[in-house]
Amino acid sequence: MLTYIFRRLFIAVPTLAVVSAIIFVIIQLPPGDYLTTYIAELQSQGEAADSGKIEFLRKQYGLDQP
Numbered sequence: 352m353l354t355y356i357f358r359r360l361f362i363a364v365p366t367l368a369v370v371s372a373i374i375f376v377i378i379q380l381p382p383g384d385y386l387t388t389y390i391a392e393l394q395s396q397g398e399a400a401d402s403g404k405i406e407f408l409r410k411q412y413g414l415d416q417p
Contacts, residue, residue, distance in 0.1 A: 384414055 390400045409415045
């Protein structure tokens with residue numbers, strides 16, 4: 352029984368690492384950031400996004416920092 356538990360734990364660690372890496376890559380794949388996507392969505396709906404609002408949102412979400 353103890354061997355079974357160790358074997359399962361030994362398999363679980365690499366599985367979690369691989370799943371975490373895959374999820375990280377999927378999140379990083381889309382181009383741009385959240386704000387770029389949001390602005391494109393606003394423009395597709397016909398709404399204008401002025402530069403003041405864009406700068407405010409960049410600062411609010413922390414996207415103006417490197």
